[in-house]
Amino acid sequence: MIAQAVLNEWYPVAMAAQVGAWPGRQTQLLGSDIAVFLDAGEIVVQRADGSALAVCLRYGHVWACLGTPAHDLFPIPEADQPGRRLVDCGVVRVKCSPLRAVENFLDIAHFPFVHTDVLGAEPHTEVGRYEVQIREDSDEVWATKVHFYQPQAAKSASGGIVTEYMYRVAAPTAAVLYKTCPNKPDAWDVIGIFVQPLTEELCEVWPWMALFDDATPQADLIQFQQMIFLQDRSILENQIPRLLPLDPGKEIPTQADMTSIAYRRWLKRKGLTYGAQMVAA
Amino acid sequence: MKLYDYVLSASCYKIRLMAALLGVKLDLVAVDFHPGREHRALAFRNLNPAGTLPVLVDGDLMLTESTAMLVYLAQASGRAWLGDSTPARAAKVQNWLAFSARLGASLGMARLHDMLIYPGDIDAFRRAGVECLRELEAHMTEARFAGRIFLEGDAPTIADIACFPNVALAPDGGVTLDDYPAIRLWSRALRALPGFIEMPGIHRLHELKPAPEAVPALEDL
Amino acid sequence: MSGMWVANGLSQDLPLGVVMAGSWQGAELAIWRSATGRLSAWNDRCPHRGMRLSHGFVRGETLSCIYHGWTYGTDGACSKIPAHPAMVPPAAIKAEVYACVEADGVIWVAPAGTEVVLPDLSGLVAVRSVTVQADVAALTRGLPGFVQHGAVWRGQVEGAAVALVVQDRGASVTLHGLGAGDRVRLSRWLDGVRRLVEEGVLA
Structure with a gap:
């Protein structure tokens, strides 16, 4: 059983520039199988059952959340x-x-x-x-x-x-x-x-x-x-x-x-x- | 002499290490192997159609096989490293150069799999790697019975340099070296050679230097 | 009491100033020999951040952790923390120490305070240690005619006496081989023993 606080955080799952079409990057997040791929120009992160995860693109990376994001991804002002x-x-x-x-x-x-x-x-x-x-x-x-x-x-x-x-x-x-x-x-x-x-x-x-x-x-x-x-x-x-x-x-x-x-x-x-x-x- | 180089490549390290031991200066050209896959890009393929690293360029000479580079460096700057004082010795050194390719295809691939997420049958890589280590251990055991610590003869040769990196980095691919005492001592002997340089995954032998007598205060620096 | 002592290698494979990994039953150990030849066996874990001490380095009569250079004397007590050069490390910072002795060319480990009772291996010469991917029960297949006394299996190879000291490591077994015959022959024979035992396990 993974704590809700853990599930509601953002985690990096791919380098944005390297994401390709299905099957894309087949990987894991907190023990769950996920796929990171490009679909009609959009980066999608989905579970094995096909459900999509919350995604944000920042600092060259794809970030995903398995639960409900508790907050926005942290800022790094120097990136801009x-x-x-x-x-x-x-x-x-x-x-x-x-x-x-x-x-x-x-x-x-x-x-x-x-x-x-x-x-x-x-x-x-x-x-x-x-x-x-x-x-x-x-x-x-x-x-x-x-x-x-x-x-x-x-x-x-x-x-x-x-x-x-x-x-x-x-x-x-x-x-x-x-x-x-x-x-x-x-x-x-x-x-x-x-x-x-x-x-x-x-x-x-x-x-x-x-x-x-x-x-x-x-x-x-x-x-x-x-x-x-x-x-x-x-x-x-x-x-x-x-x-x-x-x-x-x-x-x-x-x-x-x-x-x-x-x-x-x-x-x-x-x-x-x-x-x-x-x-x- | 220019070496197209990738810092995490065991084959590139063979050449950097050989050059360091011979006191030969290389101009290193970093190639973005990972994540950029620059070695597969057109510009690099124009230099080396095989799209592999390392590449050594010296004037008009261009080499793409690390064992050939070892031969070239030793021929030019340290003939004793060729280990060719007798026909039998020369042939045995060649045997180890060929053996080093097996190390790359087994332990080297296991490392790429575990570290840089390369595809492949990890169990098969590790099994083949263990076979290689057992052969090497048996050889080094007999060498030690005869009072020797390097692969062939009484001094290190290009055979040692060709085999050392993928063996020393075996734990990066999930293959332990704890089961091979003779390999451990061989590896230590190489790491203690004057001019030896490390690469990530191979730590400095700090015992080669005495413990510092006094630590300078940070505020005085 | 002799059952408490576990063979962990041959003396010839642990020269002065070297550390190696070892085991005692389920525990993982760092075994090292100081510059003057003193043997120590500790839990393979630096109390600071859990790093394996078997990856560390020996300087004189001390073993240091490769991670932060924390340095321990042969009694296991931490004597130096490089990040704080002026500090005397508290006595509580101590490696967990085992008893470690060597006899007839074999290194043995037991919990601290265990009475020293070891098998007699005199008259034999250390050959090599070979690790077999099999459990102890599978050994009989590779050692027909050998007789087991505790951790030691004795027999004859080409007319010469041979003793194999068994280090049980759970999924694998290390055989520390000694013999009265030619070492090269015995070394190759040991490779054959491993092949026989492992083929039996795979079959």
Whole structure:
């Protein structure tokens, strides 16, 4: 039995530009078989029984809701900002809880060990104090003033810098980060991950970017992001248990994990427990 | 020398790795294999009608098979890597280059299936992959009895570089390496070579560097 | 008590400074050897975010998790959290420790505190470990004439004594092979045993 709160959320199910005619993209959402296809110029998402799902097209992706949408899809104002390049990075399947995929995206402390010499490197492993809040107005989790030393923060970066980050959980399986833009110090690069929960232990992840970078070829930008995300994949597939434990005590966080603590609390409070483990096994 | 490259391709990685170990600089041209399928587009097919990656271009020379590229790089910049000191050794290296194609068709396809959602019979890919790993494990076990750690002879050759990527990335396709101790130690020996570079799915051997004595304070950077 | 000890590999396959995956009954383990040769077996799970410690790395007398570099001493206690270099990790952060010993070239694991009682495998030389996709019950098919004593199956191959130490992993079985004969021959014979057992399971 899937909680109504889970069913009433929006989830990414395809890259809009890649949707073709029937049979289109045959996939799953929250354990239900669905098809995403083009019919008379319109993108349709339907269940195996032929019933159609609520659909919206945003940020290059097709979003669907299995229940009754509780609200509009979250805004990313930077997506409409002039001068930004929007980059769809394709999809990667990962054998893990969709919530673990999001939590990993919110994590900085792993950079030196998993994204070695790119997003982090020993001895620069310290995570300073940063601020975390659950914003009641937008109902989102935010982390701000996050600083970390990075050898190559972006494809366009030419050396090590202390990067500033902001993290934002915009939906149970979608998160956005804002980080120092190497080409435009007064602006933020925006990177999202949109996670499609196929089942509680299997997801497909769509990285997406909105950057100020006119110079780097598209393929280089995509490959940089894919390189980063695929470095995480072997971690995500080897966490035990596969489900994200929401009970404190099953996993031990520290101050560097404040974003993840808030994310877990927010999920629990909202009853968004698809992909989560409630009772310590 | 220009390599048309895709960061997640095991075959492209063979060439990047070989070049790094030889100290040869490659100009990498990123091809949007996924999601753009640029390798199937007309412009790329004009370069390589087969529509496959990698492609190596050096002056008038254009190569489309990764094993041929390994031979070319080793011939030009590190002949010891050819492993051809005797007729038998040269032939055995060729045997492994052919074997590496089986690894790509089994473990490599299982990885594409599980990671990039390629179609195909995943059970058949994995079964064929396990067969390959068992053959490799048996070979490496006997090599270790003889005091060797690389596929042929006492030093690494293009045979090791051709086989390593799809073996090391087997877990990406749902095939465990836990059952193959000799393969594990062979893989470690390659990862510890001077100049070795990783690709996503193959982590740095952090133990090769000592633990940092002091961590610089973030506010001082 | 000897039934509590589960063979987890051959000493020759776990050199100094290396970690590997292991098992004890249903539990998954990380087994590692420090720079000075000290063996440890822990639950294969970093207490921080559940990452498998068998993917980690050994530096000196410590094992670190590949995910965030949390570092543990041979007693299982966390000694370093790289994200907080100035912090002394609380004593509560500790890997779950098993007993781990080696004898006659075989690595054995049992719950902490188990009395050490191991089969005598002296006089035999370690050959290799082979994993068979079958359950323990299917082994008899590949080992005609072998006699089982607990986890050890003993017999003769071409006139030479052979012992196979069985690691039951549920859906599969790992055979840790030792023998008095030529190692290459025994290694190839083990491939044949696996084929026989697995063909029997498929048939």
